[in-house]
Amino acid sequence: MGKTFPAVATSINSMQLYNVSLPIAVLLFFMIFPIMVQIDFKQVIKAGKTPKPVLLTLFVNWRIKPFTILFFVWVFMKVIFTPFLPDTVTPTLMGDMDLICLKSRNLFN
Incomplete structure (x- = not known):
């Protein structure tokens, strides 16, 4: 993605808090949380x-x-x-x- 869309990669990389990528943290949360709590x-x-x-x-x-x-x-x-x-x-x-x-x-x- 960085080679194809360098501006998007740069903007995603700039969204950090204490060296943690916020988009990745949010997406991981939404992936793991339902499994963790076993929501039906x-x-x-x-x-x-x-x-x-x-x-x-x-x-x-x-x-x-x-x-x-x-x-x-x-x-x-x-x-x-x-x-x-x-x-x-x-x-x-x-x-x-x-x-x-x-x-x-x-x-x-």
Whole structure:
């Protein structure tokens, strides 16, 4: 391709991030990911036709799970680990854990 279309080869070669070719990385991802997770596309179409379970899963993952994570942060930091941590450290650690939990659920940017 480099001999036939040198401009295309140069432009593809310029799309790099940390010496990794982005077009190749994206194409490899799309080749390997379905095999890795063994996606049955017939089931994906079937799930689209029955939205109730999908919506329930989304609701639990995005509206209930973050609050249960925050509850467990509170239990561990205020109940279990309180005797082992100084009073000045606990609020900072709780704040950090809250931010990590919320960020992992993408509740804010």
